[in-house]
Structures are given as C-alpha cells and as structure tokens.
Amino acid sequence: MAGKTVEVINGPKRSSPRIEAYKAFWKRLSKNKAAVVGGFFILLFIVVSIVGPFLTTKDPTEVMVLNKLQPPSAEFWFGTDNFGRDIFTRIIHGMSLTLKVGFLSVAIGGSIGVIFGIVSGYYGGKIDTIIMRVMDVLLAFPGILLALAIVSVLGGSLQNVIIAVAVFSVPAFARIVRSSTLSVRQLEYIDAVKALGASDFRIIFKHILPNVVSPIIVQATLRIATAVLTASGLSFLGLGAQPPEPEWGAMLNDGRTYMKTAPHLMLFPGMMIAIVVLAFNIFGDGLRDALDPKMKK
C-alpha cells in the first residue's frame, strides 16, 4: 500500500481518539445548560469545603447562649441555633462533612461494585450467578433501610454511615459494570490479546476497564446525590454524625423542636441538602447524555 498517499490523507495533525472524544464530549456537555450550572455548583461546593472553614470568622461549635435563636441578620447571615451557634458557619463547615460522606462512600462502594461487576461479567458461570444473586438480595432492600440496619449494628458515627452507604451503593455499580463488561468481552480484540497469552488481570484492567469507564462515571455522580441524601437522613435520625458536629442532617434534627418559632434552623440546612443533591443529579444526567449521545434519542 502506498505509504505516501496515506500521509497526505491523514495529514500531519494527529491526536489520540481519547482527546478527540473528550473534545466532542465537552462540546455536548457545554450545550446542556442545566448540567453546566450543576457542574459549576459542584465545583463551588468543593472549593467552599476546602477553603471555607479558613474564611469563617466564627467557631461552628462555640456556644453563645446570649445569641441563641437569632433570626438571619447582617451579623448572623443564616441566624443562630438554640445554642447561639452561627448557622452559616456551621453550614460552611458541614459542607466538607457532606461531600466527604458522598465521595468516600461512593468511592468505596463503587470500587467494590466495579470489581464485582467486571469479575462477574468476565468470568460468567457460577461466579457470576453467585455475585449477582448477592447483589439482588442487597437491591431488594430499600437503600435507606439497609443503611439503617448496618448503622444500627455498627453504631452511630459518620464513619459507619460511610460504610453503610458504600454497601448499598455496591449493587448498582456491579450491575452496570457487568452489563458493559459483557458487551466488551465479546469483541475480537479481547480474543486477540488472549491468544497472545495475556493474563486475565491484564485483560480486565488494560482492555476491559478503560472501555467501561463512562457508565461508571455517570453512575458515580448520580450515586453521590443518593449518598448525601441517605447520610443526611441517617444523621437526622441521630444515627450518623454526633453532636456537636455541624452535619446538615443532624442540624435539621436539632432545629425540629423550633420549627414553628425559628424556622430558619431547619430551612437553611434543608435547603443546602436539596441544592447539593439537585446539583449532582442534574450534572449526572448531563454527563450521561454527553457520554452516550445515542441514548438521548
């Protein structure tokens, strides 16, 4: 074949298909305004959770009885709670707790789920049956109930909430990754590397995993929203973060008693939970549409 002609056709400019794909992906994502806003908020949350605690002038746990139950004002932006603690400061400090629970639990649950899913899809047979039936059992429980059961066994703390939320995130990842693995596994290039004598480890991590990342990313983003919601729910029930930690779910619970007289105690943490969950959900949906343009049609 004439090499020279090929050169002319392809031209000197070349880039990896990954870069090309990223470009197309960004283009599609940036067209989705809602997803861009969601992504912006997520970035903002991350920045706030890292930088925020250093910028606040008040202590989130300092009790100032004289200032208790103040409505929002120029000094206390979101008002104060029944111990006189500044709610705005607590919310800023609580941001990192919320994101930590969200990211960590999804990272742990996701990794386990991905491994289960790939092993299940790649090996098939008995291993597949056993793993997927266990996943079915986990899926049969409503998520919050399962998390509740785990936390009540392990004891209430933020760390156990992360474990509980991780456990109930596993099956969703396992299922999605398994189905993607099944479709990648039957491609001829997998047989080709097998024929070259590649180990299962190499095939799984070098050839299958890179080709199933996009559903994993989408699932992870959506799962963070669920994780945040569940963690707040558990803390609200008193099973998660323990006082005086400025966890939003726990703050909701603390404010419950004063719902009628000082609604701002519940309003702001509740609003923040809703915004975070919404941002992750919208961004996750946008990611899904951008990563898999065929699905939208």
Add this chain to the structure above:
Amino acid sequence: MAKKELLKVEGLKQYFPIKGGLLGRTVNHVKAVDDITFTIHEGETVSIVGESGCGKSTTGRAILRLEEPTEGKVSFNDVDLTSLSLRQMRKHRKDLQIIFQDPYASINPRQTVSDILNEAMTIQNSVPPKKRRKRIIELLETVGLNEYQADRYPHEFSGGQRQRIGIARALAVNPKLIICDEAVSALDVSIQAQVLNLLEELQEEYNLTYLFISHDLGVVRHISDRVIVMYLGKIVEIGEKEEIFEKPKHPYTKALLSAIPVPDPTHKKTHIALKGDVPSPIDPPAGCRFHTRCPFAQDKCKQEEPLLKTHRIMDETHQAACHFVEEIENGELLPRDYEIKPILN
C-alpha cells in the same frame, strides 16, 4: 509426505450447552464441531471451507483454546495443548496466533499501533525491552506500513491497513502457525489480493504454517495447499487443493464448487442448487448429516454415518465421507428429483 507434522487435531468436539428449565440445567447442546480429525504439516496452508454455521471458526477457536474444547486432543509440535494448564498454555500461545475477520473489532481502539505491538512482545517477552521499538518498526515495514504510522491510533487507518496491523501483532511473537479466521472476507477485492500476497510472502520469509478459514472458494483456491470441507460440524472431504477443486468426490463439495461463478459468458455448466438451509446443529440428522439435502441420498445414508476414508478411485491423500463415492462417480447412482439447472446465458 516427508514434512513434519505441526498441528494434529484428533477427535475434536466443541459442544455449547443450551441452558433451560427452572434450574438452568443443560437441556441440550449445540454441536458446533463434532469429532473432527486432521493434521497440518509444517509450512503448508490448509484451508477450511464450508457454509456459515458449519463450525469452521469454532474449530479455529477451539485449537487456540479461546473456547475450551469439549473433547478431543490438539497437539502442536507433539505437545498436547488441551492437557496444559491455562498458565502453561499462555507460554505456548506464542507459537499459535490468529488473525480475525473484522479489522474494526479486532484491535483495541484506545491503543496506538506501537502500544499494540509492544504489548504482544511484553506478554510473551519475545523481544528484549530495549530492542522492541526497533522490532516494531521492522514489523510495520514487513506488513507494508511505515515507521511514522507507529504512534497512530486504529481509527486513522483503513480496513486493509488495520488488517495489516492485526497481522503485525500476530507476527510480533514469532509464531509458527497462524490461524486466519476469514482474514480477508471483510476487505474489498483489490485489498484482499494485497493482503493474500502479503500472507504468502510472509509464509516464505518466516516458514509459517497457515490454517485458513474461509467461505470464499476463490481465495481458498488461490492460497491453499490442502483443503478441508466441513458440513455441520463434520469434515466431509479433505485433500490436496487440485484434487478437491478438480476431482471433488463428496456431493456437498460438488455443490459448493458449482456455486463458484465462472468469469466466462459462454461457459455452459450445470449448477447444483442445494435446497434449504443447513439443519440445526442442536439436533443434527442421523446417519450422514448431509442426507437431508443430498441429491444422491439413499436409505443407507439416513441410518449409517459414513466414515472419512480414501475410496479406491481416489488419490491416497484424498478422503471423503460418503457411502457412495464410487457409485456416484461411475454413474450408477443418479441424482433424484433434484434441481440441476443449466445456467442460462
């Protein structure tokens, strides 16, 4: 034949279970390859031909243990591959390579050409790390690509070029036998010729042995030394290329060959049109598997399975699995109520 036996396939069976029922029990099997035996000598090209679904590709995959064979023995250089553990098998894989049909599915779109070749060498450690880059360039030149294409991704190549990458990947581990599974079927005719010529050149240069799986009789005629004709998981005829193409003995081979178009408008030839499809390999017909479609079928064919053997009127390297080879040949047995239509010009 004085040549050394390289690959010996004995009684190879490949059954795929069909799961069914409440408990997912195996209710039946797809008998994709059912007890086949053949030998390939060093340096020769043996082709397997047959209709789709007759087990050609499955045979290739079973030899490589890409699918574990149900039964039978595959010996390569006197080593029984089927008895090796998977770990031992991995070491032996460098001797047997495969080139696939679809040049778009057979290379990982996320690897550059040099990554692909480098990985092959890394897996088998066939070339010391420092010399790999040089070897990659050599390989590319061998298959007709250029050095500057080494760091490109598959999507930047045409189908024919991708197939060359597939060939380079197979060559990277210095194999002795290459299984070409419909290796040129997806390419257009002019590119087919180029790739076939490349395969022939490589065979001479590296003393390669090919197992060439194809449904394209024109290609098979061009490249093979010997031909195996398969029907429904069985070998029906095997022999030297000239014997098969000039003096086919099995009615199925005859029907297959009569389907080759002749590029001569004045050529008058009868065309044996086979009726219907290949029967289901789940429940293959008893006796001779071809009897449901064979124009010569007798009662005996429905009951007794013919053995693959050399009949008196055949060359010694030629074998066919038919009860009535001689009767058909000397005109004692005539085709029944079958369509032997003259091709209208």
